[in-house]
Amino acid sequence: MRASRLVALLLLLQNRGRLTAEQLAAELEVSVRTVYRDVQALAAAGVPLYGDAGHAGGYRLVDGYRTRLTGLTAAEAQAAFLAALPGAAAQLGLGEALAAAQLKLRAALPAELREHAGRIQERFLLDAPGWYGAADETPHLAAVAAAVWGRRAVVLRYRRWRAPEEIERRVEPYGLVLKAGRWYLVAAGPAGMRTYRVDQVVELRALDEGFAVPDGFGLGAYWADYLADFRARLHTGEALLRLTPEGARRLGVAAAADGWTEARVPIESLDHAHGEFLRLGADVEVLEPAELRARIAATVRTLAARYGG
Known part of the structure; x- marks a missing residue:
């Protein structure tokens, strides 16, 4: 138990920089006294960390120090490889990046966890789309994703089921969701938040206009509310x-x-x-x-x- 806590403490400092004993105690759900003991144990083991006194003080690692220790358990390593969707990554233009990331993650894992990860890829395959129907053509997906990444507004020409069948609309793309093999764009527009099927985008024009996502917006929370509303409207x-x-x-x-x-x-x-x-x-x-x-x-x-x- 203590070994995993020491790993967690080290990774917190590595990823976040300077943290106070109180902040570390809150993150690890232990007492400040326990944090002091753990810091001493890490220092005794040769980890180059030091503490600054004063109001802006705290513990931090020596600049440039990075540990190859990931802290992943077997279950966490398995989940990391299960979570990767090669098809979705390829559609977003990230297929090579995903393969490289998995290679680096595998190299950083201890031998036992490397074997776990290998068995996951040998025995489990995630195939999101349903059985029936061809995969949706999404020629504008990469451009939509670029706008999401860059927080840039776009003008969409969009096909819909009611008249007028094609509309043009300026939207601010907040995020992308992959649902049952189909991509959806969550974006803010003249009428508020809307969800667009990416395969129904006929044309896209990127604008040189940035935007800020409102404080408090969460893509996961929005999607959960959207699904709940969809189901409520579906079953009348x-x-x-x-x-x-x-x-x-x-x-x-x-x-x-x-x-x-x-x-x-x-x-x-x-x-x-x-x-x-x-x-x-x-x-x-x-x-x-x-x-x-x-x-x-x-x-x-x-x-x-x-x-x-």
Whole structure:
């Protein structure tokens, strides 16, 4: 336990520069007295660190000192290699950089962790896109990413599903999100924050105008809120169903011990629910709403007439 704490203390100083004993204690969740003892232990082990007294004082490493010790555990090393998405990095023009970074990380790891990382790449592969449908063409992804990196505004010509089908808009690109193999741009524009599918960008013109992201904005938090709002708008109604055990399993509904199960499930629209429930065949009976039941019954009659004779 103490060894890992000493490594953490060393890496904090290496990455952040001067830190006070109080700051180190807060980061490591130990007492200031424990920090004093740990600093003495590192100094005794030959680590070139020193402390400055006074209000602006603190501990720091000698200028230029870098340790090759990463402090990674086996699980952390595995996670680092699992987190890398070669396809996404290549789309962003970072394929070679990712390969180089992994090579350097592997070289910096102790032999045992190097073996763990090697086994991860041999046995696990992350393939984000779904099974059906070709990968989206995103010819403007690199330009969008450059604008995100450089905090530069752009003018997008964008294709959308409602009229007018193409719009032109000046936006400030805050970040990119890869969701199920599809890239989305999160950007601020005339109407506030919006999310754009990058494959629907028809043309992009970079502007020589910088911008500042507002304090408090977090891409992860924004995306979580966006998904929650999307799901809330998606499911605007509900249906009452009778399900066989197999139907309950396919819909992810808790099934009764035996026989049929009644369940209420959210639906996006009558059209969407009509198609989705027909996929379940004889494993589902729609009880409500009446309009959906009638539409499915009409479809079943049409199919029976088509295949029955």
